[in-house]
Amino acid sequence: MSRTGIILALIVCGILPPAHAAEDEDYARSRRRLIEANLPLTPEEAARFWPIYDQYWKELSALTARREAYYVELGNNFDSMTDEHAKRIVLEHISLEEERYRLLRxxxxxxxxxxxxxxxxxxxxxxxxxxxxxxAEIAERIPLIK
Structure with a gap:
């Protein structure tokens, strides 16, 4: 995936905020077009798939907002990170990943x-x-804790 594709993925997954709400809708449509281009569906399948996808996306977006808060907290405390704070942040991150997998399941x-x-x-x-x-983009952008 190109760097532009990664950035688009970050935006549509809620990691990088779009400039405003109209752009947010554009990115959601771009993500949907990416799925449409790679998931051939008959009209009947599409009629069944997309409502489920919309519900999945709504629930995933809520998790993504919490994930973004995790990265903000990590950034805000990067230079003053204590062992206890690091432990709490990592356990929250693991909890979010578990919730994401439960959502997938x-x-x-x-x-x-x-x-x-x-x-x-x-x-x-x-x-x-x-x-x-x-x-991969997140890993590239966030330095290791000192």
Whole structure:
């Protein structure tokens, strides 16, 4: 994925904030177009898939907002990090990742029913690639704790 693609993934995943609400909608549409381009669906499958995706995206966005708060807290305390604070931040991050995986686990049967398991697996591969790009960009931008 290109650097532009990574930045777009960061924006649509809520890690980098867009300039304003209209742009936020543009980025959500761009993410949707990325999925549409890589997940061929019949019109009937699309009619079943996209409402489930919209609910998934709503729930994922709530987790993403909490994840963003984690990075803000990490940044605000980077130079004065104590062992106790580091422990709390890491455990919160692990908790968020567990919640994200629970969300994936909860939604997979819904997607698999809507578009069959093979296509749902393909969609999860697309989501994994987006998440990997986001994580790689975050890892590149955040220095190690001293």
């Amino acid at each position: 909860t939604f997979f049967p819904k997607f698999a029913t809507a578009i069959l398991a093979k296509k749902a697996a393909r969609y999860y591969q697309i989501e994994a690639k987006i998440q990997a790009a986001v994580n």
